Amino acid sequence: MKIIYEPLELQTYLKEQNKTIGYVPTMGALHEGHIELIKNARKANELVVVSIFVNPTQFLKGEDLDKYPRRDEADKKICELAGVDVVFFPSKENIYFEDEVKIEAPEVRGYVLEGATRPGHFSGVLRIVMKLLNIVNPTRAYFGKKDAQQLNLIQLMVKHYYMDVEIVPVDTVREADGLARSSRNIYLSTDERKEALKISASLYAASKMISKNILDVEEIKGEMLTILSPLEIGYVEIVNREFEPIKKAEIGNTVILVEVVVGKTRLLDNIWL
Structure with missing residues (x-):
């Protein structure tokens, strides 16, 4: 496994390989969800590249940038065991420039749901993802469905900027419970973790309602809010695959999203139906 720190060095190395590339961008602290992304990349590509970079531009003032878990040595070992070919460790200094040209999140879809309470967050996400995709120039890039809004915006960016990469969504990996x-699960105390199970319980209840042909969005959201009580709720929303509001759920074209705060930890989850 090769470890590279400089963007231009990585770019040059990958061009010389002349192979299909599967790319998994991460912020480190790798877990089973990341390993699932790597497995998908390994199956479909000749080379697998993983980047590890805690991106400062997607954190708002007062958020947990400094506390975000960093486990570089453990992450390297996980990548090695998972069959990664190249690990890319850029730094803030070699990935960003002074007074640089920036991409911005769309004015509507980038400022709803998570973007409503974290204005500018998705501009920071798209800014780093575009840089990383341009550096790696992968055949395919792999993103988890758990960050559904982020995934949707990255897909839009690739479409709107005519970028030559296939974005591959990968199903959310869950604990046994x-x-x-x-x-961020490491921030949860034992009691908080038990409370956090209300999130998946609310999503499963919504799925069950829809399977019984209960499709009214407000009725479904009402049941979810009851299950989630008394957690601090950021949002409970039901949208179509284009992230547009809907009044009736439709199997095959519905995403149900939840953001809550458990203790001091913000957690996201969703289900695709």
Whole structure:
């Protein structure tokens, strides 16, 4: 496994390989969800590249940038065991420039749901993802469905900027009790973790309602809010695959999204139906 720190060095190395590239961008603290992304990349490509970079531009003032878990040595070992070919470790200094040209999130879809309470967050996400995709120039890039809004915006960016890469969504990996895998789960106390199970319980209840042909969005959201009580709720929303509001759920074209705060930890989850 090769470890590279400089963007231009990585770009040159990958061009010389002349192979199909599967790319998994991460912020480190790798877990089973990341490993699932790597497995998908390994199956379909000749080379697998993983980047590890805690991106400062997607954190708002007062958020947990400094506390975000960093486990570089453990992450290297996980990548090696998972069959990664190249690990890319850029730094803030060699990935960003002074007074640089920036991409911005769309004015509507980038400022709803998570973007409503974190204005500018998705501009920071798209800014780093575009840089990384241009550096790696992968055949395919792999993103988890758990960050559904982020995934949708990255797909839009690739479409709107005519970028030559296939974005591959990968299903959310869950713990045995249903909690979605997340690097932030380590912040939860034992009691908070039990409370967090209300998130997946609300999503499963919504799925069950829809399977029984209960399709009214407000009725479904009402049941979910009851299950989630008394957690601090950022949002409970039901949209179509284009992230447009809907009044009736439709199997095959519905995403149900939840953001809550458990203790001091913000958690996201969703289900695609």
